[in-house]
Amino acid sequence: MKRFFLLVIFSLLLLSCKENDSQEKQPTVSTNTKGFKLKGNLENFYPKKVFLNKIIENSIYPIDSSKVIDNTFTFKGIVEFPERYALTFQDYSSVVIFILENTNFELVINQDQINDPLIKGSKLNNKLNEYKTKSKQIFKKIDYLFPQFQKARLENDAKELSIIRNELKSIEKEFINFSFDYILQNKNSYIAPMILRDHLKSTTIDTLRIKKAYLILSNDIKNSPDSQIIESFLTLH
Incomplete structure (x- = not known):
């Protein structure tokens, strides 16, 4: 019973993602915005590469990657609309879901709290975390x-x-x-x-x-x- 209701909330709050490396889909972009810069900091785990993934239905598709240097990584780009994206990590099964919006923001990702990354500088992510x-x-x-x-x-x-x-x-x-x-x-x-x-x-x-x-x-x-x-x-x- 408890498991059933917990599954209800997590199915509503999070997307169930299945990684698919066989396809790559570029995000829709607009030239009328300054774009985003995402800086990530990793704690308690050490992948060599991080992948930025587009979520489509129940699958995720890698659209960009970044090497991890001194436990940090960076992504830059432009999105037409804010959407939820997924980060995955080389040699790790962890998935981090977050909202990608055109702003400069930072994620602090601790392996021990992988489902609750600390997000700084993103109003939409803060609003979603408030809801969660x-x-x-x-x-x-x-x-x-x-x-x-x-x-x-x-x-x-x-x-x-x-x-x-x-x-x-x-x-x-x-x-x-x-x-x-x-x-x-x-x-x-x-x-x-x-x-x-x-x-x-x-x-x-x-x-x-x-x-x-x-x-x-x-x-x-x-x-x-x-x-x-x-x-x-x-x-x-």
């Missing part, structure tokens, strides 16, 4: 229920199991309401369609609520790749 932190606080309520669930299951206590299931549903509902409220509060940010797109990965998709949230996005935000995927989904449904 609050989401985890909601789902942390599951921790105290799990021992009760195990005990009730061992004792075959149907009444207690029903109470726990209702509490779990309440936690899930709290998260979903928080998530859509967060989208509403950030309707003029590229964060909004990213979070909304994650709801398409839920086992139960609330199409009407997704459509309502999509319609409030600003026109500029609706041009982003994440928004386009949502629009395609809504067109088919």
Whole structure:
């Protein structure tokens, strides 16, 4: 039970990526922006090369690489819209998901906390981390229920199991309401369609609520790749 609900949150917050080295796809770029400079610092692990990967559906495709010198690496380029990209590392299976936007920013990546890199200088990444932190606080309520669930299951206590299931549903509902409220509060940010797109990965998709949230996005935000995927989904449904 605990594992199931934890998988729900992580499926919403993170993309499930499968590395595919057989293809390389260049990102869409625009000449009307100054571009990005990403500096990375590695702690507790020592790859010789870092790869910047484009995320397409459930796969990742390397588009650039950087040698690691003195535990640091650098990427420069231009993206048309902020999107989530993935960093992978030579001889390591670790994957780091982050938002690539046209600004100068820095990632501090510790192997012991690979899913929570420290990101400096990126407003969008900070905003997404704020969302993830609050989401985890909601789902942390599951921790105290799990021992009760195990005990009730061992004792075959149907009444207690029903109470726990209702509490779990309440936690899930709290998260979903928080998530859509967060989208509403950030309707003029590229964060909004990213979070909304994650709801398409839920086992139960609330199409009407997704459509309502999509319609409030600003026109500029609706041009982003994440928004386009949502629009395609809504067109088919």
